[in-house]
Every structure is written in structure tokens, then in C-alpha cells.
Amino acid sequence: MPDLLDWRTALHPHQVAIEVHGVAVLTFAEWSAGAARVAAALSRRGMRRGDRVGLHFGAHDWTRFAVAYCGVLRAGGVAVPLSDRLAAGQLGYALHHCAATAVLSGDDGGAPPVPPGLPVWACADLLTAAADGSAGDGSDIEGTDEQVSAARPGDLAQILYTSGTTGRPKGVAASHANLTVGAPQHPRRLALAHSQRFLHAFAIGTNAGQTMLLNALTAKAGALTLPRFTPLRFARLIEAAGTGTVFVVPSIAVELLDSGALGGRDTSGVQLIGSTAAPLAPAVAARLAETFPQATIVNYYTSTEAAPAQTTMIYDPARPHAVGRPVGGQLMVADPDGKPLPAGTTGEVWLRAPVPRAYYRDEAANRDTFHNGWVRMGDIGRVDADGYLYLTDRHQDVVKTGAFKVSTLEIEAALHEHPLVAEAAVVGVPHPVLGSAVAAAVVPRPAAGPADLTLPVLRGFLADRLADYQLPARLLLLDRLPRNEGGKVLKRQLIDLFDN
Known part of the structure; x- marks a missing residue:
């Protein structure tokens, strides 16, 4: 991941990579320099290769979160993204489960409610200390501008805690190789080239949010987000010049469509709307297609465990219930023993990524979910003769x-x-x-x-x-x-x- 940031910085040092509307902007040069300073400060404070570091940031602080995230990885650590909207018990559970050694915070107004004895460092303080030539603890920092990445492709890069819809959340561990598989290696292969920027309102600490962070590194378009989502603010940014791509979850799409905030607005600049995280009802997809006549409506089906494997479905009225064909991996519908079933037969849905993820410190769950690179999605579905996946339901639903x-x-x-x-x-x-x-x-x-x-x-x-x-x-x-x-x-x- 640090190498990917270095590559984009060399290509487009002064391009805005991430903008929080009305709050802050971050160019690639600033992102790279800030990550190097954070890495040097962490190393001075005793962080070792493989140490887990919690990242406690809110939506207003996406730029500092990006700097902290890449700084932890550059120092050889493991980033654990955590939303500032987590309850104290949820936050404490995640930090205890991953055995975090420290927490980096974006909240300058006070420390987050972490377990006693766990150090909390404000990202802003680390950056200021690095600029002054110290780690913030009285020691000096040397070579912050030339900080060399301590990360390797097979090293653990992040632990992302699942949404916890069915009990205690599980930590999903991803390596650098998993996060960067399929990343562009040529300037002409940058994604979202039709856009000057892509708009989203996803929370830090979610798989969708992490996808947006990776998009900021690999897309020609820059990331644009809001400190707080409201339909009116989101609609204004949709209409703004340069917004060619919009990412939503179905609940945001419904709220946006029903709010009236898009009424009378020119949506012709939007060429792609991507929906993820939950099933997009065909009726909602049809409303999006009507509201954004120039846009391709795409539904993405994946999970925190299976990423980057996914299916993608360009909205097609002839196949309103399909969730697409596999991209970035393989798809299988299998019987309870994991044996592939023929087309048209209903069974358990599995996805397979080129570089798999795994649950952190949970071997029992790993045995149930991961098999030879395949990930049990927990959904029931079928694949038709043309390779399109149709979901019946969540297994437990x-x-x-x-x-x-x-x-x-x-x-x-x-x-x-x-x-x-x-x-x-x-x-x-x-x-x-x-x-x-x-x-x-x-x-x-x-x-x-x-x-x-x-x-x-x-x-x-x-x-x-x-x-x-x-x-x-x-x-x-x-x-x-x-x-x-x-x-x-x-x-x-x-x-x-x-x-x-």
C-alpha cells in the first residue's frame, strides 16, 4: 500500500486525492509526506512490525484518517479502522480483540473512550511534532521525508471489523497483497477516468469506506465526501461540475430520491452510480435510472470477508433481480458439503478472491467460512445459464x-x-x-x-x-x-x- 501511494504521488503530486467538502483537502504530495511523518513518529514511539494500531476517526476527518492509515502501514504496522460513532463497549471489544498497542485519533477535542492503559495519540499532534523534528515525546525524528516502507506484500495490512448484524463483530484480516490486487500499474489504467471526482458518504470503519480509500489511490478521479450526510448537501455535490461518479448504499439512494433534493437539478454529468453493502431493490434501481438518465446504474455484491472478489450488475430491466457476474474473483453455488451445483440449482453462494482474507484470531469461524480460498457468503442463491447470480436470501433470514x-x-x-x-x-x-x-x-x-x-x-x-x-x-x-x-x-x- 505505501508503494501504491508513492506511485500516485510521483504521477500526480499536486492533484487532490481526497476532499471533505468545506473542511479539508489532501493532495497526493501532502498524503505521502504526512504518512512518512506519522510513520517516523510511530517508530520513535516504539511501534514494531505487525503492531496493531486503532484508527478512531469521524467522517469530518477523512483526510487525517488517510494520512494515519498509510503512516501506520509505512511503519510496518497493521491499521484497524474504527468509527467514532462506536459505543465505548464496541470500541473496547475491537481494541481488545486485536490486541492494539495504541490508538490514533482524529478528535482534537478529547481522547476516545478506550480501555485504560492504552495510549491515544492525536494524528495532528504527530504531524506537528514531526514537522518540528520530534516524535512528540521529547525525542528527535530523522529522515521523515525519506521514510522507507517497512511493509511487504504478504504482511498483514488491516483488520476491519464486520458490521455485526448477527452478534459480536469479527475482525477480518487483509494483507497488502489482498488490498492491492488488480491495482493499476500504468497511468492510462486508472479507474473512473470519466470523472474529475467521485462522491460518497460512507463511514470510516466499513468495508465500503475502505473501498473508497483504495479508490482514492487508484482512480483518476479524486474522492469527495461530506462531514455529515444530508440529502440536500449530497444533491448539491451531485450537480456540481466534475462529479461524474456517485457511490451509495440503498438506504442513501432511497432517502435521496424521496427527499425531493434532486428536483430541478441537472444530473446529466453523472455517468456512473454504484450501489453496495445491501441488496438494491429493483424498484429503487429503476427510480435511479429514471432520475439519472445519463448514468449507468451498477450494483456490487461482495462482503468484508470476500473482497476484492465481487459480482457486478449493470441495471437491466430484463434481469431486475440479478446481482451480476463475478469480477475480480470466482463465483460458485454449492451444496452444504461445498460441492458445485449446476446452473439453475439453488444452494449456498461462495466467492473466491485471488488473494484471500481471513478472520483474525478466530480459527473456528475460519473453518466455517473459508475453504481453499473460497468464502462462504452466508447467502442462498442460484446462477443462471448465462452466469448471472440471483440471491434468494440470507441463510439466517x-x-x-x-x-x-x-x-x-x-x-x-x-x-x-x-x-x-x-x-x-x-x-x-x-x-x-x-x-x-x-x-x-x-x-x-x-x-x-x-x-x-x-x-x-x-x-x-x-x-x-x-x-x-x-x-x-x-x-x-x-x-x-x-x-x-x-x-x-x-x-x-x-x-x-x-x-x-
Whole structure:
């Protein structure tokens, strides 16, 4: 990773790599010099090769996060990105699990709530100390401008904690080789060449956020993000000159479309909209295509464990439910024993990256998820004769009601077709006879009245779209769906809401 930064710096030293709108900009030359200073300061403070360093930063501090991240890697350490929105218990668990030796913080107003005895250093203090010629602890720094990377391709580079939708999050370990596989080696091969900048609002500490950081290193376009997402601010940046690519998660797409913030705006400059982190309902994809007529709408399917392997799907009304074909790896649908199944047969979905990842300090989970480079995705699906993947559901989300197995994704897609449904999530709730009953949580659009989205109304709307056993037996109207920072719905919390 440090070598990749050096390469981009040599090519485009004065180009803006990352901009936090209205807050800060970072050129490649500044990124490289700052990373070298952080690396030198960390080495002076005793950091050794392989030491894990927590990175506790908020969305307003993407530029310092980028500097700190590459500084840790240049010094031979392992970066552990962590959002500043984590609760103290969540933060403490991650730092304890990875046995972090220190935390770098972007919060100049006070130290984050880390376990007692763990040193916390503000990135700004390290940079200032390095500029003054000291490590900030009274010692001197030498050679900060010529800091040589201590990293090797096979070395561990980062540990990224999964979103934790099903219990305790797991640390996913990635090597430098994994993060840089497929990285461009020629200036003409830089990605997103149609854009001057790409826009996103992803959180630090998520796989989507890390993808944006890597894009900043490998794309011709610079990264542009917000200190805080609002539909109006995001819409203004979409319309701004040079914004040719926009990355979203489905919840952001829905909020943006329903807010009215795009009304009357010129969206013709946007040529690519990429959606990731959660399934993009066909109805939402169709709305994006209508709102951005010049843009290609692409859905990316991957996971923190499988990256960079993924499937990509250019929105096609003829295949509205497909999630694409493999890119950057291999795809397989297999039986419970891991044996490949023929096209059209439903089974477990697996992806395989050229350089695999693994869970950190969790051999039991590794045995269950990783096999000979393949990653069990936890999803059920099928591949058609043309190689397109179709998801049935998350393995743990399939609702077994009576004699039937019901796909929650299929019901959610049908609910999104209702003109007054903004968002929808489906779960199974306990039933004394059937075992489980289908339950739908729905976020109405602002125009919906009290009588517009009752259970009988929705069941009537869905009657021509779904089988009778797929129709929701219970309905819950919410102002918003509970989601983690990656944009995934927390279905366990939804089940608890139905219980209440």
C-alpha cells in the first residue's frame, strides 16, 4: 500500500486525492509526506512490525484518517479502522480483540473512550511534532521525508471489523497483497477516468469506506465526501461540475430520491452510480435510472470477508433481480458439503478472491467460512445459464412458515413497488402453529396517510405479486429502519420491535 501511494504521488503530486467538502483537502504530495511523518513518529514511539494500531476517526476527518492509515502501514504496522460513532463497549471489544498497542485519533477535542492503559495519540499532534523534528515525546525524528516502507506484500495490512448484524463483530484480516490486487500499474489504467471526482458518504470503519480509500489511490478521479450526510448537501455535490461518479448504499439512494433534493437539478454529468453493502431493490434501481438518465446504474455484491472478489450488475430491466457476474474473483453455488451445483440449482453462494482474507484470531469461524480460498457468503442463491447470480436470501433470514421456505428479499422487492413505501424489511416472527410468520416493517413516504398502508391494503397490493404464504401476517410502520453504519438492516432488532 505505501508503494501504491508513492506511485500516485510521483504521477500526480499536486492533484487532490481526497476532499471533505468545506473542511479539508489532501493532495497526493501532502498524503505521502504526512504518512512518512506519522510513520517516523510511530517508530520513535516504539511501534514494531505487525503492531496493531486503532484508527478512531469521524467522517469530518477523512483526510487525517488517510494520512494515519498509510503512516501506520509505512511503519510496518497493521491499521484497524474504527468509527467514532462506536459505543465505548464496541470500541473496547475491537481494541481488545486485536490486541492494539495504541490508538490514533482524529478528535482534537478529547481522547476516545478506550480501555485504560492504552495510549491515544492525536494524528495532528504527530504531524506537528514531526514537522518540528520530534516524535512528540521529547525525542528527535530523522529522515521523515525519506521514510522507507517497512511493509511487504504478504504482511498483514488491516483488520476491519464486520458490521455485526448477527452478534459480536469479527475482525477480518487483509494483507497488502489482498488490498492491492488488480491495482493499476500504468497511468492510462486508472479507474473512473470519466470523472474529475467521485462522491460518497460512507463511514470510516466499513468495508465500503475502505473501498473508497483504495479508490482514492487508484482512480483518476479524486474522492469527495461530506462531514455529515444530508440529502440536500449530497444533491448539491451531485450537480456540481466534475462529479461524474456517485457511490451509495440503498438506504442513501432511497432517502435521496424521496427527499425531493434532486428536483430541478441537472444530473446529466453523472455517468456512473454504484450501489453496495445491501441488496438494491429493483424498484429503487429503476427510480435511479429514471432520475439519472445519463448514468449507468451498477450494483456490487461482495462482503468484508470476500473482497476484492465481487459480482457486478449493470441495471437491466430484463434481469431486475440479478446481482451480476463475478469480477475480480470466482463465483460458485454449492451444496452444504461445498460441492458445485449446476446452473439453475439453488444452494449456498461462495466467492473466491485471488488473494484471500481471513478472520483474525478466530480459527473456528475460519473453518466455517473459508475453504481453499473460497468464502462462504452466508447467502442462498442460484446462477443462471448465462452466469448471472440471483440471491434468494440470507441463510439466517429465510422464513420457514408451515411447510414453506420464504425469501424475505422477494417480499421486500415487491413491497418497494408500492408507490407509498419508502423502505421495507421482512423478518420471521414466532407463530404458535406455523413456527414462524412473515412480518413486514415499512417506512412510509411522506405523502402516505394513516389509512394508506394498513396490513389489508398491503396484502391486497401484494396479492398479484406473491403467493398467499408469502403475504405478511404482521405489519409495523416505522420512521426509519434500524441499520448499522454499513447500511445493512439490523433484523434482530426488528424482531424485538415486533415482540414489543
